[in-house]
Each structure stands twice: as C-alpha cells, then as structure tokens.
Amino acid sequence: xxxxxxxxxxxxxxxxxxxxxxxxxxxxxxxxxxxxxxxxxxxxxxxxxxxxxxxxxxxxxxxxxxxxxxxxxxxxxxxxxxxxxxxxxxxxxxxxxxxxxxxxxxxxxxxxxxxxxxxxxxxxxxxxxxxxxxxxxxxxxxxxx
Amino acid sequence: xxxxxxxxxxxxxxxxxxxxxxxxxxxxxxxxxxxxxxxxxxxxxxxxxxxxxxxxxxxxxxxxxxxxxxxxxxxxxxxxxxxxxxxxxxxxxxxxxxxxxxxxxxxxxxxxxxxxxxxxxxxxxxxxxxxxxxxxxxxxxxxxxxxxxxxxxxxxxxxxxxxxxxxxxxxxxxxxxxxxxxxxxxxxxxxxxxxxxxxxxxxxxxxxxxxxxxxxxxxxxxxxxxxxxxxxxxxxxxxxxxxxxxxxxxxxxxxxxxxxxxxxxxxxxxxxxxxxxxxxxxxxxxxxxxxxxxxxxxxxxxxxxxxxxxxxxxxxxxxxxxxxxxxxxxxxxxxxxxxxxxxxxxxxxxxxxxxxxxxxxxxxxxxxxxxxxxxxxxxxxxxxxxxxxxx
Numbered sequence: 001x002x003x004x005x006x007x008x009x010x011x012x013x014x015x016x017x018x019x020x021x022x023x024x025x026x027x028x029x030x031x032x033x034x035x036x037x038x039x040x041x042x043x044x045x046x047x048x049x050x051x052x053x054x055x056x057x058x059x060x061x062x063x064x065x066x067x068x069x070x071x072x073x074x075x076x077x078x079x080x081x082x083x084x085x086x087x088x089x090x091x092x093x094x095x096x097x098x099x100x101x102x103x104x105x106x107x108x109x110x111x112x113x114x115x116x117x118x119x120x121x122x123x124x125x126x127x128x129x130x131x132x133x134x135x136x137x138x139x140x141x142x143x144x145x
Numbered sequence: 146x147x148x149x150x151x152x153x154x155x156x157x158x159x160x161x162x163x164x165x166x167x168x169x170x171x172x173x174x175x176x177x178x179x180x181x182x183x184x185x186x187x188x189x190x191x192x193x194x195x196x197x198x199x200x201x202x203x204x205x206x207x208x209x210x211x212x213x214x215x216x217x218x219x220x221x222x223x224x225x226x227x228x229x230x231x232x233x234x235x236x237x238x239x240x241x242x243x244x245x246x247x248x249x250x251x252x253x254x255x256x257x258x259x260x261x262x263x264x265x266x267x268x269x270x271x272x273x274x275x276x277x278x279x280x281x282x283x284x285x286x287x288x289x290x291x292x293x294x295x296x297x298x299x300x301x302x303x304x305x306x307x308x309x310x311x312x313x314x315x316x317x318x319x320x321x322x323x324x325x326x327x328x329x330x331x332x333x334x335x336x337x338x339x340x341x342x343x344x345x346x347x348x349x350x351x352x353x354x355x356x357x358x359x360x361x362x363x364x365x366x367x368x369x370x371x372x373x374x375x376x377x378x379x380x381x382x383x384x385x386x387x388x389x390x391x392x393x394x395x396x397x398x399x400x401x402x403x404x405x406x407x408x409x410x411x412x413x414x415x416x417x418x419x420x421x422x423x424x425x426x427x428x429x430x431x432x433x434x435x436x437x438x439x440x441x442x443x444x445x446x447x448x449x450x451x452x453x454x455x456x457x458x459x460x461x462x463x464x465x466x467x468x469x470x471x472x473x474x475x476x477x478x479x480x481x482x483x484x485x486x487x488x489x490x491x492x493x494x495x496x497x498x499x500x501x502x503x504x505x506x507x508x509x510x511x512x513x514x515x516x517x518x519x520x521x522x523x524x525x526x527x528x529x530x531x532x533x534x535x536x
Contacts, residue, residue: 002530009441010251021532031529036441036517039463040501044508048523053530063166065177068252069500070465071350079505103166104159 001118003030004049007060008038010068012102012110026111027118038062038099039072043083046097047090056121058098060110066103073101093124148434154249178355179243185355185363186236187337193229194334201281203323208283209383216380223378227371230378233275235363237398240268248428254442255498256347256466258429263343265425270333270340275399277330283323284381286393291318293406300412318386347467347496445515446497447504449490452479453511456488460503460512468496469503482509 005024007014014032017024024030035041038061049057059080061073077099084094098117102110165174175182200219202211215222244264247253253261276294280287298312299305314321345351354360370376381394395404406414436443447468455478461469474489490511492503504512504519513519 004526004529022529031532033522033525033529034441035501036444036514037500037502039505040514040517042505042507042519045519045522045526049526049530052527054526063162063171063174065171065174066162068250069498069502070348070352071463072465072500072502072505075463075502076505101171103162104156105163 001029001056001121002054003027003056003058003114003118003121004054005030005032005058005060005114006035006038006041006045007032008040008062008072009034009036011038011060011062011104012106013104014107017107017111024111024114027114030114030118037067037069037072038076038101039067039069041076041079043079043086046083047087047092050092050096056096056098056117058100058114058117060100060102063101063103063106095120095124147431151249155251158246158249173356173358175355175359176242176246178352178359179239179246181352181355182359182363183236183239183243184341184353185360186232186239189228189232189364189367190236191334193225193232194331196225197229198331201327203281203327205283205318205320205323205384205386208281208323209380212282213380216378224368224371227376227378228367229278231367231370233278234396234398235367236271237275240271244268244425253429256468256496257498259347260344261429262426263340265422267337267340267344268425269422270337272399274330274334274337276403277326277333279396279399280326281323281330282381283384284393285384285390286381288384288386289390289393290400290403291322292390293403293411296411297402297406297415297418300410300415349465349467441517442499444499444501444517446494446499447492447501447512447514449492450511450513451489453483453509454478454486454490455480455483455509455511456486456490457509458488458490459506459508460490463506464503465500466496466498468493468498480509483511 014024014034017026018032019025022032024032038059041059046057046059059076061067061076064073064077067073080097080099083097087094087097100110100113102113162171162174162176165176169175171177197215200211200215200222202208212226216226217223219225247261247264276290279290280294295309295313298308301308310316312325313319314325345353355363371378379394395401402414402418405417409417454474456471456474458471461471469490469492471488472491474486477484478486478489490503492512499514501514501517504514506512510519
C-alpha cells in the first residue's frame with residue numbers, strides 16, 4: 001500500500017512519527033510531505049499522485065477555525081468536494097483521497113485516522129487509478145512541466 | 146532564548162485548544178474567535194454607551210448624581226450601566242487573549258504586521274477609553290484614578306505639564322475637566338472604528354462575530370452580572386477634590402497600572418507601561434526563527450506565471466489577505482486557455498504571507514511559490530511512489 005500524505009507544516013507534528021525517509025513508522029508506505037498550508041494543495045496533485053501509482057492520497061490541515069492563514073483548510077475542504085465529483089466523472093474512486101484536520105498535538109488522532117483511511121483503501125477494489133495517459137503514469141514528474 | 150520560550154508558549158497555546166476542542170466542536174472554540182469576541186463586546190459598549198450618554202451630566206456636581214439617578218431611579222438603568230461596565234471588562238480580556246494567542250501562534254509573520262501594529266494602537270486607545278470611563282463616574286475611585294493618571298502624565302519629561310493641561314483643561318481639577326473626558330471617552334472610542342478598518346483592511350472575510358451560541362451565552366452572563374445584587378456596579382462614594390482617597394474598589398482589567406502606582410513612583414509606572422507597549426510594537430520585527438530553517442513556512446512570495454494566467458480571478462477570490470489584484474491584461478497569455486484573457490493576476494509582494502493558497506486555487510498552473518515549486522513536488526511524489534515496488 002502506497003499512500004502520499006500532504007501535511008500542513010503548522011498542523012499535526014510528525015516529529016517521532018516518521019522515519020528517515022519520511023514514511024510513517026506505524027504505517028510503512030505512507031509518505032509524509034510537508035506543505036506550507038493545506039490550502040496550498042492543488043486538488044489536481046492528489047489525482048496526479050493516484051495516477052503516478054499511489055493507492056491513496058490525503059491532505060491534513062489544522063483544525064477548522066484555526067488555520068494560520070485563516071481559511072486554507074476551509075478552502076481545501078471545498079476543493080476536495082469538487083475533486084471528488086471530478087474523480088467520479090473520471091472513473092476514479094473518490095474514496096482514495098481524503099482530507100483530515102488535526103492540530104499540532106493530535107498525533108494519536110492523526111495516526112488513527114490514517115489507519116482508518118488505509119483500511120478503507122484496502123476494502124476498495126484494485127487497481128487504484130489507471131493512468132489516463134500512459135505517459136503521465138510513467139513519469140509523473142513531467143506532468144507539471 | 147526568545148525563540149525557545151515562544152516555541153514552548155506556542156505548544157501550550159495549541160495544547161489548550163486540544164482540551165477546549167474536546168468540550169466544544171472546533172467551530173465553537175472561543176479561542177478561535179478572540180477577535181470576534183472583542184468586536185462583539187465593543188458593539189455592546191457602543192450600544193449601551195449611546196443610551197448612557199442620554200443620562201450623563203458632564204459636570205463635577207452633576208456627574209455622580211446623574212449616574213446614581215440612572216442606576217437607582219431609571220427602570221433597568223442598572224442593567225444599562227452594568228452591561229457597559231462588564232462589556233468593557235470582557236472587551237479588554239478578549240483583546241488581551243487575542244494579542245497573546247496571535248503572538249504565541251506566529252500570526253504576525255511576514256505581511257501580517259499591519260494587523261499587529263493597528264492592534265497595538267487599538268489596545269492602547271481601548272485601555273485609555275476604559276480608564277476614561279472610570280473617571281466619568283466621578284466617585285472616589287474616579288478621583289484617585291484621575292490623580293494617578295495626572296501624576297503619570299506629569300512625569301513625562303519635558304512635555305509633562307503641557308500634557309496635564311491638555312488632559313484636564315486647566316492646571317488642576319476644574320469644571321473644564323469632565324466635558325473634556327467625556328469627549329475623549331466617546332471620541333477616541335469612535336476612532337477605534339477607524340483603527341478597526343486598518344485592522345481588517347487586508348483580511349478577506351475577517352471573523353468579526355463569534356458564533357451565535359457564544360453571543361447569547363455572553364449576553365446572558367453580562368445581564369446576570371449587571372443585575373445580581375452582589376456584582377451590580379455600586380454607586381461608590383462621591384468624589385471630594387482636596388480630600389485624599391485612601392481606598393477604592395479596583396478593576397483588575399483596566400486599573401492594574403494604577404494599583405502599581407501606589408507602590409512605585411508614577412514616573413516608573415509610566416515608563417514601564419511605555420516600554421511594554423514599545424516592545425509590543427516590536428514583536429513582529431523580532432526575528433523568531435532563522436529564515437533558512439523555516440522550510441515550507443518560508444516558501445517565498447507567490448509569483449504569477451504570466452504566460453499561464455487566464456485572468457479567471459480564482460486566486461483573487463481565495464487569497465485570504467487581498468494580496469492578489471486583477472489588472473487589465475497588457476498582452477495575451479501563451480497557453481491556449483490564456484490566449485484571450487482580459488485580466489492578469491498580480492501579486493502585491495508586501496501583502497503576501499507565503500501561504501500558497503493561491504497556488505491551490507489556480508487550476509492553470511499560473512502561480513508558484515518560488516522555494517516550493519510544483520515541478521519539484523511532482524518529481525518528489527513520483528520518486529516516493531516508485532521507491533517501493535508495488536505490492
């Protein structure tokens with residue numbers, strides 16, 4: 001199981017939770033990428049993560065109401081809804097992306113939610129998302145350029 | 146040291162939220178609305194203040210009697226007076242919570258110094274208006290407060306005597322004083338709204354009102370406080386200029402510096418206050434962290450990629466700090482979608498807080514954070530996915 005987790009740098013602290021490669025110790029295969037704000041995520045990047053071969057992707061922001069940038073997590077929550085509809089149109093299961101909201105100290109709650117997300121992913125039919133355009137899946141890094 | 150202390154305070158502040166969020170849903174956490182709460186109290190103060198104004202007589206002989214008449218003869222007058230008194234306490238508490246919370250949680254970084262500086266002005270003038278309010282009652286506490294305040298003003302080097310004359314209207318306490326204080330109370334309080342405009346000007350959707358539950362709860366609490374016999378503001382003892390006041394009920398929220406003045410010389414208290422406030426102004430400019438170690442927190446001011454911008458205004462609507470403006474496009478964009486654009490997004494550097502929300506808003510890849518490029522992120526994702534062979 002390969003999952004990319006985009007975590008706002010102001011939200012839950014992953015100190016002690018990740019190993020040297022940025023994977024969660026409790027759930028190997030979950031890679032954590034720190035981002036400036038959950039609102040920084042372009043929803044498309046979640047879809048691209050799936051197309052690159054990840055089984056799932058999630059964003060973690062601060063608790064609703066406490067975004068350092070005032071609205072980043074609310075905006076991201078709205079964008080996730082739009083993304084879910086878009087994924088459905090493209091025959092990708094929207095259950096493979098998720099948005100969490102956890103504060104600096106909520107490490108246990110964060111891990112629990114990631115665990116639940118992984119169990120949900122396991123229950124989904126394989127494969128995750130076939131690349132629409134094979135070239136994107138082959139080298140996702142070029143998709144942005 | 147400063148950095149480590151603040152990091153500790155940040156962790157404690159956010160830990161407090163964890164406990165509060167267990168009691169309330171995070172949408173109702175009162176600490177997420179400290180500014181809104183302060184604004185709510187200010188609104189109550191203005192409403193009750195306008196009504197109080199109709200009864201108040203600004204003269205040395207009439208002031209105390211008019212307030213006594215209001216609280217004892219006018220139906221529900223005590224409620225009006227109590228609301229004004231306790232809303233003022235609530236206001237200063239909310240303002241201080243707002244200040245410390247935003248300080249400890251780094252909400253003054255980068256372009257957020259405008260709200261911080263205007264907030265310091267609001268704090269100073271709000272405190273000044275509050276002290277004025279105690280003077281207007283013109284009981285013994287008012288007399289003591291006036292004497293201490295005049296002593297502090299008089300201790301200002303060079304300008305002291307002039308400031309006292311400006312404040313009192315004459316050399317000592319005279320008939321000219323109370324109308325002047327009334328104007329300072331009402332006029333400066335009105336000026337708070339000008340400062341609030343500055344406070345809010347770069348915030349899209351400022352949270353200026355707490356959730357309805359809190360409004361009703363606090364309103365009920367204020368009514369209870371002002372109506373119950375134990376906490377209802379009492380008439381006190383009328384002021385007698387010339388007689389030395391030895392004891393008066395202290396309001397811990399506004400009059401703490403005045404309590405200090407009974408132990409320290411007024412010049413020291415004044416200098417201490419001025420020093421504290423000056424430090425307050427400096428907070429956004431004291432370097433908290435080594436900028437090179439801030440990682441994603443300091444990703445650089447957002448930049449528009451001219452060729453990709455379609456002028457769709459999505460970033461303009463989503464930027465929480467009004468840092469993006471749309472200007473008439475000087476030339477067509479390069480991509481197909483951007484070829485017929487009418488507008489072009491422009492980032493105003495001095496307003497950008499480097500959050501990247503505009504990047505997430507832009508479906509056309511027309512915005513980037515210079516130290517957190519999309520291409521790098523995509524490459525990293527591809528590497529992460531490829532790092533482990535698929536199961």
